[in-house]
Amino acid sequence: GAGVSQSPRYKVAKRGQDVALRCDPISGHVSLFWYQQALGQGPEFLTYFQNEAQLDKSGLPSDRFFAERPEGSVSTLKIQRTQQEDSAVYLCASSLPSGSHNEQFFGPGTRLTVL
Amino acid sequence: EDKVVQSPLSLVVHEGDTVTLNCSYEVTNFRSLLWYKQEKKAPTFLFMLTSSGIEKKSGRLSSILDKKELFSILNITATQTGDSAVYLCAVGQAGTALIFGKGTTLSVSS
Numbered sequence: 001g002a003g004v005s006q007s008p009r010y011k012v013a014k015r016g017q018d019v020a021l022r023c024d025p026i027s028g029h030v031s032l033f034w035y036q037q038a039l040g041q042g043p044e045f046l047t048y049f050q051n052e053a054q055l056d057k058s059g060l061p062s063d064r065f066f067a068e069r070p071e072g073s074v075s076t077l078k079i080q081r082t083q084q085e086d087s088a089v090y091l092c093a094s095s096l097p098s099g100s101h102n103e104q105f106f107g108p109g110t111r112l113t114v115l
Numbered sequence: 116e117d118k119v120v121q122s123p124l125s126l127v128v129h130e131g132d133t134v135t136l137n138c139s140y141e142v143t144n145f146r147s148l149l150w151y152k153q154e155k156k157a158p159t160f161l162f163m164l165t166s167s168g169i170e171k172k173s174g175r176l177s178s179i180l181d182k183k184e185l186f187s188i189l190n191i192t193a194t195q196t197g198d199s200a201v202y203l204c205a206v207g208q209a210g211t212a213l214i215f216g217k218g219t220t221l222s223v224s225s
Contacts, residue, residue, distance in 0.1 A: 004157070033212050042119075042203055042215030043158070056211060091157065103149070104213060106157040 002026070004107035006092050012113045013082045021077045021110045025094030033104060034067055034077050035091040043091050049075060082114045117142045121204050121216035128223055132194050136219045138204030139186040148180055148187050149213065151203040158203055161189070194223045 005024045013019050025032050030051050035043035036059075045059040051072035060067070064082075069075040079086055089111050093104035122137045140148065147165045151158035162171045164180035164187060171178050175194075180187045191198055201220050205213035 035212075035215075040217070042205075042217045043213075044215070045212035048212050059212070103147075103160065103163050105160065106151075108157045 004092055004094055004105055006090075006107040006110050008110060009108060010111050010113075012115065014115055015082060015084060017082050017114075018078065018080045019082055019112065021079075021090050021112070023075045023077070023092030023094075023107060025073065025075070025092070026105055027073075029094035029096055029105075030072070031095045031104075032069060032075050033093045033095075034075070035093065036061075037089045037091055037109070039088075046077070046090075079112075082112075084114050087112055087114045117206075117208075117214050119204055119206050119214050119216040121202075121219050123219060124217065125220040126222070128194055128221070130194060130196060130223055130225050132223075133190065133192045134194060134221065136189040136191075136202050136204075136221070137186065138188070138216055140204075140206045140214075141185065142206045142208060142214060144208045145182070145206060146209045147207040149205045149207060150178055150187075150189050151205065153201045153203055153218070154199075161202075191221075194221075196223050196225050199223045 007022045032049045034046040037043040047067045048056040049069045064080045066078045089109040091109045092107045095104045119140045149163045150161040162178045167182040175192045178189045199222050201218040203218045205215045
């Protein structure tokens with residue numbers, strides 16, 4: 001079946017612009033995660049959804065970052081008033097609940113460059 | 116503070132060599148340890164380990180977990196140029212996201 005998809009794959013924004021990044025998880029996966037990966041670093045957790053409920057947003061670096069998953073499937077990560085330090089690859093992952101909860105499957109990521 | 120530390124950070128080997136990648140962790144509420152391979156795209160899942168001392172194997176790759184000493188190793192035998200990638204170690208806690216290490220960059224030369 002189809003894996004996790006993300007769009008756009010690449011986004012260039014001018015400092016101060018708002019951006020929206022989309023994630024389509026694997027069908028049937030109720031858990032959805034967003035990670036930020038800076039160059040040369042491992043992915044760092046941003047936020048987590050179980051179905052439509054955002055259960056953990058402790059990793060969001062500022063109130064400029066906002067994520068939603070209104071119908072429990074597609075999710076959007078929005079960054080307002082982008083700054084240069086927001087430049088990174090944004091990865092989305094999904095997983096089945098409970099027993100295999102931690103086996104997360106990743107999308108290809110969106111590479112955001114803020115000029 | 117929860118942390119996952121990988122070593123070495125980078126490694127250059129010749130085709131046919133065997134490599135061992137290390138991952139140590141200090142994490143509360145440990146549930147599992149996962150290895151991913153990342154080329155210039157999404158991390159792809161390799162192994163998930165939950166029990167000590169049980170080796171998981173897939174072709175030339177194998178991994179084992181030691182929950183007493185809080186580490187895991189990933190072995191790759193008879194390396195090929197296609198093994199060149201960043202190998203990420205991550206630890207899963209109950210009910211939350213994965214905590215990743217910085218990764219080991221493996222370069223295999225022909």
